Amino acid sequence: MLANRGSLRRHVVAEAGADEVWSLVGDPARVDHWFPGIESVRVSGDERQLTLRSGAVVTDTIVTLDPLQRRLQHTMRSPLWRSHLGTIDVVALGPRRCLVVYGTDADPPAMAVVLAGAAGQALGALARQAEELG
Protein backbone atom coordinates (compact mmCIF):
# COMPACT_ATOMS: atom_id res chain seq x y z
CA MET A 1 0.00 0.00 0.00
CA LEU A 2 1.26 3.46 -0.86
CA ALA A 3 0.85 6.14 1.73
CA ASN A 4 -2.00 7.94 0.04
CA ARG A 5 -3.79 5.03 -1.55
CA GLY A 6 -5.34 1.81 -0.39
CA SER A 7 -5.35 -1.23 -2.65
CA LEU A 8 -7.39 -4.26 -1.70
CA ARG A 9 -8.63 -7.37 -3.41
CA ARG A 10 -11.63 -9.59 -2.80
CA HIS A 11 -12.67 -12.67 -4.66
CA VAL A 12 -15.31 -15.34 -4.91
CA VAL A 13 -15.53 -18.66 -6.70
CA ALA A 14 -18.92 -18.98 -8.36
CA GLU A 15 -20.44 -22.30 -9.35
CA ALA A 16 -21.54 -20.76 -12.61
CA GLY A 17 -20.11 -20.22 -16.02
CA ALA A 18 -17.95 -17.17 -16.60
CA ASP A 19 -20.39 -16.02 -19.28
CA GLU A 20 -23.27 -16.00 -16.79
CA VAL A 21 -21.29 -13.84 -14.36
CA TRP A 22 -20.13 -11.58 -17.15
CA SER A 23 -23.70 -11.11 -18.32
CA LEU A 24 -24.30 -9.34 -15.02
CA VAL A 25 -21.00 -7.51 -14.61
CA GLY A 26 -20.71 -6.48 -18.23
CA ASP A 27 -24.11 -4.84 -18.40
CA PRO A 28 -23.62 -1.38 -16.91
CA ALA A 29 -27.35 -0.94 -16.40
CA ARG A 30 -27.59 -3.93 -14.06
CA VAL A 31 -25.14 -2.82 -11.40
CA ASP A 32 -27.99 -2.07 -9.01
CA HIS A 33 -28.87 -5.78 -9.12
CA TRP A 34 -25.65 -6.81 -7.42
CA PHE A 35 -23.74 -3.85 -5.92
CA PRO A 36 -25.10 -3.07 -2.45
CA GLY A 37 -26.89 0.12 -1.50
CA ILE A 38 -27.74 1.27 -5.03
CA GLU A 39 -31.40 2.16 -5.43
CA SER A 40 -31.32 2.98 -9.14
CA VAL A 41 -28.96 3.43 -12.07
CA ARG A 42 -29.12 5.64 -15.14
CA VAL A 43 -26.63 4.96 -17.95
CA SER A 44 -25.45 7.60 -20.38
CA GLY A 45 -22.55 6.66 -22.63
CA ASP A 46 -19.60 5.62 -20.47
CA GLU A 47 -21.14 7.07 -17.37
CA ARG A 48 -23.80 5.81 -15.02
CA GLN A 49 -25.51 7.81 -12.30
CA LEU A 50 -25.94 5.68 -9.21
CA THR A 51 -28.56 6.80 -6.71
CA LEU A 52 -27.61 5.36 -3.34
CA ARG A 53 -29.92 4.28 -0.55
CA SER A 54 -28.92 7.44 1.31
CA GLY A 55 -30.23 9.55 -1.57
CA ALA A 56 -26.73 10.60 -2.61
CA VAL A 57 -25.90 10.37 -6.29
CA VAL A 58 -22.55 8.97 -7.36
CA THR A 59 -21.21 9.31 -10.89
CA ASP A 60 -19.55 6.11 -12.02
CA THR A 61 -17.43 6.06 -15.18
CA ILE A 62 -16.78 2.80 -17.00
CA VAL A 63 -13.12 3.03 -17.96
CA THR A 64 -12.69 -0.51 -19.28
CA LEU A 65 -15.36 -2.82 -20.62
CA ASP A 66 -13.64 -5.76 -22.29
CA PRO A 67 -15.86 -8.79 -22.93
CA LEU A 68 -12.95 -10.80 -24.36
CA GLN A 69 -10.94 -10.56 -21.14
CA ARG A 70 -14.18 -10.29 -19.14
CA ARG A 71 -12.76 -7.26 -17.37
CA LEU A 72 -14.62 -4.19 -16.18
CA GLN A 73 -12.98 -1.18 -14.56
CA HIS A 74 -14.95 1.69 -13.14
CA THR A 75 -14.32 4.92 -11.26
CA MET A 76 -16.87 6.20 -8.78
CA ARG A 77 -16.69 9.88 -7.90
CA SER A 78 -17.87 11.14 -4.52
CA PRO A 79 -16.92 13.88 -2.07
CA LEU A 80 -16.01 11.02 0.30
CA TRP A 81 -12.95 9.96 -1.66
CA ARG A 82 -10.40 11.62 -3.91
CA SER A 83 -9.98 8.75 -6.33
CA HIS A 84 -11.29 5.28 -6.93
CA LEU A 85 -10.68 2.49 -9.39
CA GLY A 86 -12.60 -0.75 -9.21
CA THR A 87 -11.42 -3.69 -11.33
CA ILE A 88 -13.53 -6.79 -11.84
CA ASP A 89 -12.06 -9.81 -13.57
CA VAL A 90 -14.09 -12.90 -14.35
CA VAL A 91 -11.82 -15.91 -14.93
CA ALA A 92 -13.21 -19.22 -16.15
CA LEU A 93 -12.11 -22.19 -14.06
CA GLY A 94 -14.26 -24.67 -15.92
CA PRO A 95 -17.52 -24.80 -17.84
CA ARG A 96 -19.61 -24.20 -14.70
CA ARG A 97 -17.08 -22.58 -12.39
CA CYS A 98 -15.32 -19.25 -12.38
CA LEU A 99 -13.23 -16.95 -10.22
CA VAL A 100 -14.38 -13.38 -9.83
CA VAL A 101 -11.80 -10.94 -8.51
CA TYR A 102 -12.73 -7.40 -7.49
CA GLY A 103 -9.81 -5.05 -6.91
CA THR A 104 -10.33 -1.72 -5.19
CA ASP A 105 -7.85 1.13 -5.30
CA ALA A 106 -8.81 4.34 -3.56
CA ASP A 107 -7.51 7.46 -1.92
CA PRO A 108 -7.82 7.84 1.03
CA PRO A 109 -6.86 4.34 2.15
CA ALA A 110 -9.56 4.20 4.83
CA MET A 111 -12.17 4.60 2.13
CA ALA A 112 -10.53 1.83 0.12
CA VAL A 113 -11.37 -0.52 2.98
CA VAL A 114 -14.99 0.65 2.91
CA LEU A 115 -15.29 0.33 -0.87
CA ALA A 116 -13.62 -3.07 -0.81
CA GLY A 117 -16.10 -4.19 1.82
CA ALA A 118 -18.96 -3.20 -0.46
CA ALA A 119 -17.19 -4.95 -3.35
CA GLY A 120 -17.02 -8.11 -1.27
CA GLN A 121 -20.75 -8.01 -0.71
CA ALA A 122 -21.23 -7.35 -4.42
CA LEU A 123 -19.25 -10.48 -5.26
CA GLY A 124 -21.48 -12.56 -3.04
CA ALA A 125 -24.55 -11.24 -4.80
CA LEU A 126 -22.99 -11.78 -8.22
CA ALA A 127 -22.18 -15.39 -7.45
CA ARG A 128 -25.66 -16.11 -6.11
CA GLN A 129 -27.40 -14.53 -9.08
CA ALA A 130 -25.14 -16.18 -11.62
CA GLU A 131 -25.67 -19.56 -10.00
CA GLU A 132 -29.42 -19.01 -10.24
CA LEU A 133 -29.05 -18.08 -13.92
CA GLY A 134 -27.18 -21.31 -14.54
Next chain:
Amino acid sequence: MTGRKILFVTTDQQRYDTLGANGGQLARTPVFDRLAAEGTRYERAHPQSVVCMPSRATMLTGQYPATHGVWMNGVPLPPDAPSAAEVLRRHGYRCALIGKAHFEPLLDPFLRFPENALARLGTQPPEGSHRGFEHLELATHGSLGPLHYARWLAAEHPEAVAGFYRPLDADFQVNAEGGGDTGAPQVAVNPVERALYHTDWVADRTIAWLDSLGDDEDWFCWMSFPDPHHPWDPPQSEMARIDWREVPLPPGYARSPEERARLIGTKPRHWRLWYEGALVSNYEAPARWVPATLTDDQVREVNARNAVECELIDEALGRVLARIERRGWGPDTDVVYTSDHGELQGDFGLLFKGPYHVDALLRVPLVWRPAPSVGRAPAVVTRPVGLLDLAPTFCAIAGIDPPGWMQGSVLPTDDADAARRHFDQVFTEWHSELFGVAVHVRTVHRDGMTLSAYDPGTLHDGTEGELYSADDGPVQTVNRWDDRAWRSTRDDLLGALREHRPPLRQPRLELEAPV
Protein backbone atom coordinates in the same frame (compact mmCIF):
# COMPACT_ATOMS: atom_id res chain seq x y z
CA MET B 1 -40.33 -15.54 34.37
CA THR B 2 -39.38 -13.34 37.27
CA GLY B 3 -41.09 -10.09 36.34
CA ARG B 4 -37.80 -8.27 36.75
CA LYS B 5 -36.95 -5.42 34.41
CA ILE B 6 -33.39 -4.88 33.20
CA LEU B 7 -31.68 -1.55 32.59
CA PHE B 8 -28.31 -2.27 30.99
CA VAL B 9 -26.19 0.86 31.02
CA THR B 10 -23.02 1.01 28.99
CA THR B 11 -20.58 3.78 28.44
CA ASP B 12 -17.85 3.83 25.82
CA GLN B 13 -14.16 3.77 26.64
CA GLN B 14 -14.61 4.51 30.34
CA ARG B 15 -11.82 3.56 32.70
CA TYR B 16 -12.49 1.77 35.96
CA ASP B 17 -11.06 4.60 38.00
CA THR B 18 -13.22 7.38 36.56
CA LEU B 19 -16.04 6.63 38.99
CA GLY B 20 -16.23 7.59 42.64
CA ALA B 21 -17.11 4.14 43.96
CA ASN B 22 -14.03 2.80 42.19
CA GLY B 23 -11.75 5.32 43.82
CA GLY B 24 -12.04 8.08 41.23
CA GLN B 25 -11.30 11.49 42.67
CA LEU B 26 -12.21 13.73 39.77
CA ALA B 27 -15.75 13.12 38.55
CA ARG B 28 -18.65 13.24 40.99
CA THR B 29 -20.77 10.17 40.26
CA PRO B 30 -23.27 9.83 43.10
CA VAL B 31 -25.77 7.81 41.06
CA PHE B 32 -23.24 5.16 40.09
CA ASP B 33 -21.84 5.22 43.61
CA ARG B 34 -25.27 4.52 45.08
CA LEU B 35 -25.85 1.63 42.68
CA ALA B 36 -22.47 0.25 43.69
CA ALA B 37 -23.27 0.59 47.38
CA GLU B 38 -26.60 -1.17 46.95
CA GLY B 39 -25.42 -3.88 44.60
CA THR B 40 -22.40 -5.93 43.64
CA ARG B 41 -19.34 -4.00 42.54
CA TYR B 42 -16.75 -5.88 40.53
CA GLU B 43 -13.17 -4.78 41.00
CA ARG B 44 -11.66 -6.86 38.23
CA ALA B 45 -13.95 -6.93 35.22
CA HIS B 46 -12.23 -7.27 31.85
CA PRO B 47 -13.63 -6.93 28.35
CA GLN B 48 -12.74 -9.70 25.93
CA SER B 49 -11.49 -7.08 23.48
CA VAL B 50 -10.35 -3.52 24.13
CA VAL B 51 -12.09 -2.05 21.09
CA CYS B 52 -15.77 -1.37 20.58
CA MET B 53 -17.16 -3.79 18.04
CA PRO B 54 -15.68 -7.06 19.33
CA SER B 55 -16.37 -6.08 22.92
CA ARG B 56 -19.97 -5.10 22.27
CA ALA B 57 -20.50 -8.29 20.28
CA THR B 58 -19.29 -10.21 23.32
CA MET B 59 -21.75 -8.40 25.58
CA LEU B 60 -24.64 -9.24 23.25
CA THR B 61 -23.71 -12.83 22.43
CA GLY B 62 -21.98 -13.94 25.60
CA GLN B 63 -19.22 -15.34 23.40
CA TYR B 64 -15.51 -14.76 22.98
CA PRO B 65 -14.46 -12.82 19.88
CA ALA B 66 -12.94 -15.99 18.44
CA THR B 67 -16.40 -17.53 18.45
CA HIS B 68 -18.72 -14.66 17.53
CA GLY B 69 -16.18 -13.78 14.85
CA VAL B 70 -15.88 -10.02 15.26
CA TRP B 71 -12.11 -10.14 15.46
CA MET B 72 -11.48 -6.41 15.03
CA ASN B 73 -13.30 -3.14 14.57
CA GLY B 74 -14.88 -2.96 11.13
CA VAL B 75 -15.93 -6.62 11.09
CA PRO B 76 -19.72 -6.71 11.37
CA LEU B 77 -21.43 -9.14 13.69
CA PRO B 78 -23.48 -11.36 11.37
CA PRO B 79 -27.17 -10.48 11.44
CA ASP B 80 -28.08 -13.98 12.58
CA ALA B 81 -25.51 -14.07 15.40
CA PRO B 82 -26.90 -15.23 18.72
CA SER B 83 -28.21 -12.45 20.92
CA ALA B 84 -29.17 -12.24 24.57
CA ALA B 85 -31.78 -9.66 23.59
CA GLU B 86 -33.35 -12.14 21.19
CA VAL B 87 -33.54 -14.72 23.97
CA LEU B 88 -35.29 -12.20 26.21
CA ARG B 89 -37.60 -11.10 23.40
CA ARG B 90 -38.71 -14.66 22.78
CA HIS B 91 -39.58 -14.91 26.45
CA GLY B 92 -41.86 -11.92 26.27
CA TYR B 93 -39.50 -9.07 27.07
CA ARG B 94 -39.83 -5.77 25.24
CA CYS B 95 -36.27 -4.95 24.15
CA ALA B 96 -34.73 -1.65 23.10
CA LEU B 97 -31.26 -0.38 22.34
CA ILE B 98 -30.84 3.37 22.69
CA GLY B 99 -27.55 5.13 22.02
CA LYS B 100 -24.46 3.52 20.58
CA ALA B 101 -24.84 0.03 19.12
CA HIS B 102 -21.78 -0.50 16.91
CA PHE B 103 -22.26 -4.14 16.05
CA GLU B 104 -21.87 -3.01 12.45
CA PRO B 105 -19.35 -0.64 10.86
CA LEU B 106 -19.99 3.07 11.15
CA LEU B 107 -18.27 4.03 7.89
CA ASP B 108 -20.98 2.97 5.47
CA PRO B 109 -21.75 5.33 2.57
CA PHE B 110 -23.91 2.70 0.89
CA LEU B 111 -25.99 2.16 4.06
CA ARG B 112 -25.34 -1.54 3.74
CA PHE B 113 -25.83 -2.20 7.42
CA PRO B 114 -29.20 -2.11 9.20
CA GLU B 115 -27.93 0.08 12.04
CA ASN B 116 -27.02 2.80 9.57
CA ALA B 117 -30.08 2.40 7.33
CA LEU B 118 -32.68 2.34 10.08
CA ALA B 119 -32.93 6.02 10.99
CA ARG B 120 -34.34 6.85 7.54
CA LEU B 121 -37.18 4.46 8.24
CA GLY B 122 -37.89 5.12 11.90
CA THR B 123 -37.06 3.33 15.13
CA GLN B 124 -38.56 -0.08 14.48
CA PRO B 125 -36.69 -2.50 12.23
CA PRO B 126 -38.66 -3.55 9.15
CA GLU B 127 -38.32 -7.18 10.17
CA GLY B 128 -39.87 -6.46 13.57
CA SER B 129 -36.63 -6.72 15.48
CA HIS B 130 -32.91 -6.50 14.87
CA ARG B 131 -30.71 -8.68 17.04
CA GLY B 132 -33.70 -9.00 19.36
CA PHE B 133 -34.34 -5.28 19.71
CA GLU B 134 -37.77 -4.09 18.60
CA HIS B 135 -36.79 -0.47 19.09
CA LEU B 136 -33.48 1.15 18.19
CA GLU B 137 -32.60 4.83 18.43
CA LEU B 138 -28.94 5.15 17.71
CA ALA B 139 -26.15 7.63 18.24
CA THR B 140 -22.42 7.70 18.03
CA HIS B 141 -19.64 10.20 18.68
CA GLY B 142 -20.17 13.61 17.18
CA SER B 143 -23.00 15.11 15.23
CA LEU B 144 -22.57 13.63 11.75
CA GLY B 145 -23.66 10.45 10.03
CA PRO B 146 -26.84 8.52 9.31
CA LEU B 147 -27.91 7.59 12.85
CA HIS B 148 -30.96 8.89 14.69
CA TYR B 149 -29.18 11.44 16.87
CA ALA B 150 -27.32 13.09 14.00
CA ARG B 151 -30.44 13.22 11.87
CA TRP B 152 -32.46 14.68 14.73
CA LEU B 153 -29.82 17.30 15.49
CA ALA B 154 -29.50 18.28 11.84
CA ALA B 155 -33.25 18.54 11.44
CA GLU B 156 -34.18 20.24 14.70
CA HIS B 157 -31.04 22.13 15.72
CA PRO B 158 -28.87 22.53 12.64
CA GLU B 159 -27.03 25.44 14.22
CA ALA B 160 -25.55 23.03 16.79
CA VAL B 161 -24.02 20.56 14.34
CA ALA B 162 -20.85 22.47 13.51
CA GLY B 163 -19.94 23.00 17.16
CA PHE B 164 -19.02 19.36 17.61
CA TYR B 165 -15.53 18.07 16.97
CA ARG B 166 -15.22 15.95 13.80
CA PRO B 167 -13.96 12.56 15.03
CA LEU B 168 -12.50 11.69 11.63
CA ASP B 169 -10.37 13.88 9.39
CA ALA B 170 -10.62 14.39 5.63
CA ASP B 171 -8.84 11.08 5.09
CA PHE B 172 -11.30 9.27 7.38
CA GLN B 173 -8.54 8.68 9.86
CA VAL B 174 -9.09 9.41 13.54
CA ASN B 175 -8.62 13.16 13.69
CA ALA B 176 -5.39 14.44 15.22
CA GLU B 177 -6.49 18.06 15.27
CA GLY B 178 -6.03 19.68 18.66
CA GLY B 179 -8.20 22.16 20.47
CA GLY B 180 -9.31 23.50 23.82
CA ASP B 181 -6.78 25.41 25.89
CA THR B 182 -3.90 23.01 25.38
CA GLY B 183 -4.22 21.82 21.81
CA ALA B 184 -4.76 18.23 22.89
CA PRO B 185 -5.97 15.91 20.12
CA GLN B 186 -9.71 15.21 19.91
CA VAL B 187 -10.44 18.14 22.22
CA ALA B 188 -12.76 20.98 21.22
CA VAL B 189 -14.84 23.71 22.74
CA ASN B 190 -18.41 22.76 21.92
CA PRO B 191 -21.02 25.51 22.35
CA VAL B 192 -23.91 23.04 22.13
CA GLU B 193 -26.63 23.37 24.72
CA ARG B 194 -26.44 20.61 27.26
CA ALA B 195 -29.98 19.47 26.50
CA LEU B 196 -28.97 18.84 22.88
CA TYR B 197 -25.82 16.85 23.66
CA HIS B 198 -25.99 13.13 22.94
CA THR B 199 -25.72 12.10 26.58
CA ASP B 200 -28.97 13.83 27.50
CA TRP B 201 -30.52 12.73 24.21
CA VAL B 202 -29.85 9.08 25.07
CA ALA B 203 -31.53 9.54 28.45
CA ASP B 204 -34.45 11.45 26.90
CA ARG B 205 -35.07 8.77 24.31
CA THR B 206 -34.76 6.03 26.92
CA ILE B 207 -37.38 7.76 29.06
CA ALA B 208 -39.63 8.19 26.05
CA TRP B 209 -39.40 4.50 25.22
CA LEU B 210 -40.03 3.45 28.80
CA ASP B 211 -43.06 5.76 28.85
CA SER B 212 -44.43 3.91 25.84
CA LEU B 213 -44.59 0.63 27.76
CA GLY B 214 -47.45 -0.74 29.78
CA ASP B 215 -47.05 -0.96 33.54
CA ASP B 216 -47.06 -4.74 33.57
CA GLU B 217 -44.66 -5.36 30.73
CA ASP B 218 -41.22 -6.84 31.23
CA TRP B 219 -38.47 -4.96 29.48
CA PHE B 220 -34.78 -4.99 28.72
CA CYS B 221 -33.33 -1.63 27.81
CA TRP B 222 -29.72 -1.26 26.72
CA MET B 223 -28.98 2.41 27.33
CA SER B 224 -25.64 2.99 25.63
CA PHE B 225 -23.90 6.32 26.08
CA PRO B 226 -21.29 7.23 23.43
CA ASP B 227 -19.23 9.12 26.03
CA PRO B 228 -16.67 9.42 27.58
CA HIS B 229 -15.02 8.08 24.42
CA HIS B 230 -13.22 10.86 22.54
CA PRO B 231 -13.77 13.40 21.12
CA TRP B 232 -13.67 15.24 24.39
CA ASP B 233 -16.10 17.99 23.45
CA PRO B 234 -18.77 18.13 26.15
CA PRO B 235 -21.03 21.18 26.28
CA GLN B 236 -18.79 24.09 27.16
CA SER B 237 -21.42 25.31 29.62
CA GLU B 238 -20.49 22.35 31.83
CA MET B 239 -16.73 22.84 31.78
CA ALA B 240 -16.83 25.17 34.78
CA ARG B 241 -17.34 22.06 36.92
CA ILE B 242 -13.66 21.17 36.77
CA ASP B 243 -10.72 23.49 36.21
CA TRP B 244 -8.30 21.42 34.18
CA ARG B 245 -5.40 23.36 35.68
CA GLU B 246 -6.25 21.80 39.04
CA VAL B 247 -6.43 18.24 37.75
CA PRO B 248 -3.70 16.02 39.18
CA LEU B 249 -1.64 13.92 36.83
CA PRO B 250 -2.47 10.21 36.92
CA PRO B 251 -0.87 7.96 39.54
CA GLY B 252 2.44 6.64 38.29
CA TYR B 253 2.56 9.25 35.54
CA ALA B 254 6.06 9.64 34.13
CA ARG B 255 6.70 13.33 33.62
CA SER B 256 10.09 13.28 32.00
CA PRO B 257 10.50 12.18 28.40
CA GLU B 258 13.44 10.05 29.45
CA GLU B 259 11.39 8.15 32.02
CA ARG B 260 8.55 7.62 29.57
CA ALA B 261 10.93 6.34 26.94
CA ARG B 262 12.54 4.01 29.46
CA LEU B 263 9.16 2.63 30.56
CA ILE B 264 7.94 2.09 27.05
CA GLY B 265 11.25 0.54 26.10
CA THR B 266 10.56 -2.36 28.48
CA LYS B 267 7.50 -3.33 26.44
CA PRO B 268 7.13 -4.98 23.03
CA ARG B 269 8.33 -2.82 20.18
CA HIS B 270 5.00 -1.54 18.87
CA TRP B 271 4.69 0.55 22.06
CA ARG B 272 7.81 2.54 21.25
CA LEU B 273 7.07 2.73 17.53
CA TRP B 274 3.74 4.35 18.30
CA TYR B 275 5.08 6.57 21.07
CA GLU B 276 7.72 8.00 18.75
CA GLY B 277 5.32 8.39 15.84
CA ALA B 278 7.09 5.83 13.67
CA LEU B 279 4.07 3.56 13.24
CA VAL B 280 0.46 3.42 14.35
CA SER B 281 -0.42 -0.24 14.52
CA ASN B 282 -4.17 0.25 14.67
CA TYR B 283 -6.92 2.54 13.41
CA GLU B 284 -8.27 3.61 16.79
CA ALA B 285 -5.64 6.29 17.51
CA PRO B 286 -5.00 9.35 15.34
CA ALA B 287 -2.54 8.36 12.65
CA ARG B 288 -1.06 11.85 12.51
CA TRP B 289 -0.58 12.33 16.25
CA VAL B 290 2.76 11.59 17.89
CA PRO B 291 2.26 10.54 21.52
CA ALA B 292 5.72 11.78 22.50
CA THR B 293 4.37 15.31 21.99
CA LEU B 294 1.75 14.89 24.73
CA THR B 295 2.18 17.51 27.46
CA ASP B 296 1.23 17.40 31.12
CA ASP B 297 -1.36 20.11 30.55
CA GLN B 298 -2.91 18.18 27.68
CA VAL B 299 -3.31 15.18 29.98
CA ARG B 300 -4.94 17.43 32.56
CA GLU B 301 -7.35 18.95 30.06
CA VAL B 302 -8.29 15.61 28.53
CA ASN B 303 -8.96 14.15 31.95
CA ALA B 304 -11.00 17.17 33.04
CA ARG B 305 -13.17 16.92 29.95
CA ASN B 306 -13.47 13.19 30.36
CA ALA B 307 -14.59 13.70 33.96
CA VAL B 308 -17.23 16.22 32.93
CA GLU B 309 -18.56 13.71 30.43
CA CYS B 310 -18.67 11.08 33.20
CA GLU B 311 -20.66 13.46 35.39
CA LEU B 312 -23.14 14.16 32.63
CA ILE B 313 -23.64 10.43 32.14
CA ASP B 314 -24.20 9.99 35.85
CA GLU B 315 -26.80 12.73 35.94
CA ALA B 316 -28.53 11.36 32.84
CA LEU B 317 -28.66 7.93 34.44
CA GLY B 318 -30.15 9.53 37.53
CA ARG B 319 -32.97 10.99 35.47
CA VAL B 320 -33.77 7.61 33.94
CA LEU B 321 -33.74 5.87 37.31
CA ALA B 322 -36.06 8.53 38.70
CA ARG B 323 -38.52 7.87 35.88
CA ILE B 324 -38.32 4.13 36.54
CA GLU B 325 -39.19 4.82 40.17
CA ARG B 326 -42.11 7.02 39.18
CA ARG B 327 -43.43 4.26 36.95
CA GLY B 328 -43.41 2.00 40.00
CA TRP B 329 -40.81 -0.33 38.53
CA GLY B 330 -37.99 0.57 40.92
CA PRO B 331 -38.25 -2.43 43.26
CA ASP B 332 -38.25 -4.86 40.33
CA THR B 333 -35.55 -3.33 38.16
CA ASP B 334 -32.02 -4.68 37.90
CA VAL B 335 -29.41 -2.17 36.80
CA VAL B 336 -26.14 -3.33 35.26
CA TYR B 337 -23.51 -0.71 34.46
CA THR B 338 -20.30 -1.25 32.54
CA SER B 339 -18.14 0.01 29.68
CA ASP B 340 -16.87 -1.75 26.58
CA HIS B 341 -13.19 -1.01 27.37
CA GLY B 342 -10.97 1.60 28.95
CA GLU B 343 -8.84 4.52 27.79
CA LEU B 344 -5.13 5.20 28.30
CA GLN B 345 -5.82 8.77 29.47
CA GLY B 346 -2.19 9.71 30.01
CA ASP B 347 -0.82 6.43 31.34
CA PHE B 348 2.68 5.93 29.90
CA GLY B 349 2.31 9.29 28.15
CA LEU B 350 -0.36 7.86 25.85
CA LEU B 351 -3.98 8.52 24.96
CA PHE B 352 -6.65 6.49 23.17
CA LYS B 353 -6.37 2.70 22.79
CA GLY B 354 -4.79 -0.07 20.85
CA PRO B 355 -3.00 -3.38 21.39
CA TYR B 356 -1.88 -2.34 24.85
CA HIS B 357 -3.30 -4.76 27.40
CA VAL B 358 -2.77 -2.80 30.60
CA ASP B 359 -5.30 -1.89 33.27
CA ALA B 360 -6.10 1.45 31.62
CA LEU B 361 -7.78 -0.49 28.81
CA LEU B 362 -8.50 -3.84 30.45
CA ARG B 363 -10.14 -2.85 33.70
CA VAL B 364 -13.67 -1.59 33.27
CA PRO B 365 -16.34 -0.50 35.72
CA LEU B 366 -18.98 -3.11 36.43
CA VAL B 367 -21.83 -2.92 38.91
CA TRP B 368 -24.89 -5.13 39.13
CA ARG B 369 -27.56 -3.60 41.31
CA PRO B 370 -30.15 -6.35 41.57
CA ALA B 371 -33.82 -5.54 41.82
CA PRO B 372 -34.30 -4.37 45.41
CA SER B 373 -37.24 -6.75 45.77
CA VAL B 374 -34.77 -9.64 45.57
CA GLY B 375 -33.19 -8.52 48.83
CA ARG B 376 -29.63 -9.46 47.93
CA ALA B 377 -26.92 -8.12 50.20
CA PRO B 378 -24.43 -5.64 48.72
CA ALA B 379 -20.99 -7.06 47.97
CA VAL B 380 -17.66 -6.46 46.33
CA VAL B 381 -16.22 -9.11 44.03
CA THR B 382 -12.46 -9.02 43.70
CA ARG B 383 -12.08 -12.15 41.60
CA PRO B 384 -11.92 -11.74 37.82
CA VAL B 385 -15.06 -11.66 35.69
CA GLY B 386 -15.59 -10.83 32.04
CA LEU B 387 -18.11 -8.97 29.96
CA LEU B 388 -19.03 -12.30 28.38
CA ASP B 389 -20.68 -13.08 31.72
CA LEU B 390 -23.28 -10.37 31.11
CA ALA B 391 -25.47 -12.24 28.63
CA PRO B 392 -26.06 -15.25 30.90
CA THR B 393 -26.63 -12.84 33.77
CA PHE B 394 -29.44 -11.13 31.87
CA CYS B 395 -30.99 -14.53 31.25
CA ALA B 396 -30.72 -15.43 34.92
CA ILE B 397 -32.35 -12.16 35.95
CA ALA B 398 -35.26 -13.01 33.68
CA GLY B 399 -35.48 -16.55 35.02
CA ILE B 400 -34.27 -18.13 31.79
CA ASP B 401 -31.65 -20.85 31.61
CA PRO B 402 -28.71 -19.39 29.65
CA PRO B 403 -28.48 -21.04 26.22
CA GLY B 404 -25.59 -23.39 25.60
CA TRP B 405 -23.97 -21.03 23.08
CA MET B 406 -23.21 -18.52 25.81
CA GLN B 407 -19.65 -19.09 26.96
CA GLY B 408 -19.68 -17.07 30.17
CA SER B 409 -21.33 -17.69 33.51
CA VAL B 410 -23.89 -15.78 35.53
CA LEU B 411 -21.98 -13.09 37.39
CA PRO B 412 -21.08 -14.05 40.95
CA THR B 413 -22.91 -12.26 43.72
CA ASP B 414 -19.92 -12.12 46.08
CA ASP B 415 -16.40 -13.45 46.36
CA ALA B 416 -17.48 -16.67 48.02
CA ASP B 417 -19.82 -17.35 45.13
CA ALA B 418 -17.03 -16.45 42.72
CA ALA B 419 -14.62 -18.85 44.41
CA ARG B 420 -17.19 -21.63 44.50
CA ARG B 421 -17.84 -21.23 40.77
CA HIS B 422 -14.17 -20.86 39.83
CA PHE B 423 -14.01 -17.30 38.64
CA ASP B 424 -10.23 -17.57 38.56
CA GLN B 425 -9.11 -16.03 35.31
CA VAL B 426 -10.30 -13.81 32.48
CA PHE B 427 -9.13 -13.64 28.88
CA THR B 428 -8.81 -10.82 26.37
CA GLU B 429 -7.62 -10.93 22.79
CA TRP B 430 -6.53 -8.39 20.20
CA HIS B 431 -6.35 -8.91 16.47
CA SER B 432 -5.84 -6.25 13.83
CA GLU B 433 -4.78 -6.43 10.22
CA LEU B 434 -4.97 -3.09 8.49
CA PHE B 435 -2.85 -1.12 6.04
CA GLY B 436 -0.25 -3.86 5.97
CA VAL B 437 0.21 -4.14 9.74
CA ALA B 438 -0.91 -7.21 11.68
CA VAL B 439 -0.89 -7.47 15.48
CA HIS B 440 -2.22 -10.41 17.49
CA VAL B 441 -2.17 -10.49 21.29
CA ARG B 442 -3.75 -12.85 23.80
CA THR B 443 -3.98 -11.96 27.47
CA VAL B 444 -4.89 -13.74 30.67
CA HIS B 445 -5.38 -12.20 34.09
CA ARG B 446 -5.17 -14.49 37.12
CA ASP B 447 -4.09 -14.13 40.74
CA GLY B 448 -3.17 -10.49 40.30
CA MET B 449 -0.96 -11.25 37.31
CA THR B 450 -1.58 -10.06 33.76
CA LEU B 451 0.23 -11.87 30.97
CA SER B 452 0.07 -10.92 27.31
CA ALA B 453 1.62 -13.10 24.62
CA TYR B 454 2.19 -11.78 21.11
CA ASP B 455 1.58 -14.13 18.23
CA PRO B 456 3.70 -13.67 15.11
CA GLY B 457 2.67 -10.63 13.10
CA THR B 458 4.14 -7.73 11.20
CA LEU B 459 5.90 -6.32 14.26
CA HIS B 460 6.37 -9.36 16.48
CA ASP B 461 8.05 -12.72 15.96
CA GLY B 462 6.04 -14.59 18.57
CA THR B 463 8.59 -14.40 21.38
CA GLU B 464 7.50 -11.06 22.86
CA GLY B 465 5.25 -10.58 25.80
CA GLU B 466 4.32 -8.66 28.89
CA LEU B 467 3.95 -9.90 32.45
CA TYR B 468 2.75 -7.60 35.19
CA SER B 469 2.12 -8.17 38.86
CA ALA B 470 -0.42 -6.16 40.84
CA ASP B 471 2.17 -6.15 43.62
CA ASP B 472 4.33 -3.82 41.52
CA GLY B 473 1.70 -1.07 41.65
CA PRO B 474 -1.52 0.00 39.98
CA VAL B 475 0.13 0.97 36.68
CA GLN B 476 1.92 -1.68 34.67
CA THR B 477 5.41 -0.22 34.68
CA VAL B 478 7.46 -3.33 35.50
CA ASN B 479 7.44 -5.90 32.74
CA ARG B 480 8.61 -9.22 34.16
CA TRP B 481 8.33 -11.19 30.90
CA ASP B 482 12.09 -11.67 30.66
CA ASP B 483 12.72 -11.85 34.41
CA ARG B 484 14.09 -15.32 35.21
CA ALA B 485 12.64 -15.14 38.72
CA TRP B 486 9.16 -15.02 37.23
CA ARG B 487 9.69 -17.77 34.68
CA SER B 488 7.44 -20.34 36.36
CA THR B 489 4.62 -17.80 36.71
CA ARG B 490 5.04 -16.93 33.08
CA ASP B 491 4.97 -20.56 32.05
CA ASP B 492 1.85 -21.23 34.10
CA LEU B 493 0.01 -18.34 32.55
CA LEU B 494 1.16 -19.26 29.07
CA GLY B 495 -0.25 -22.71 29.78
CA ALA B 496 -3.57 -21.11 30.68
CA LEU B 497 -3.54 -19.24 27.38
CA ARG B 498 -2.75 -22.43 25.47
CA GLU B 499 -5.63 -24.24 27.16
CA HIS B 500 -8.05 -21.43 26.46
CA ARG B 501 -9.19 -22.20 22.96
CA PRO B 502 -12.83 -21.25 22.48
CA PRO B 503 -14.44 -22.54 19.28
CA LEU B 504 -13.18 -20.57 16.31
CA ARG B 505 -15.65 -19.14 13.85
CA GLN B 506 -14.75 -20.38 10.38
CA PRO B 507 -14.33 -19.04 7.81
CA ARG B 508 -13.01 -15.83 9.26
CA LEU B 509 -15.33 -12.87 8.77
CA GLU B 510 -14.19 -10.16 6.40
CA LEU B 511 -13.14 -6.67 7.39
CA GLU B 512 -15.76 -4.35 5.88
CA ALA B 513 -14.54 -0.93 7.05
CA PRO B 514 -11.84 0.52 9.31
CA VAL B 515 -14.40 1.13 12.03
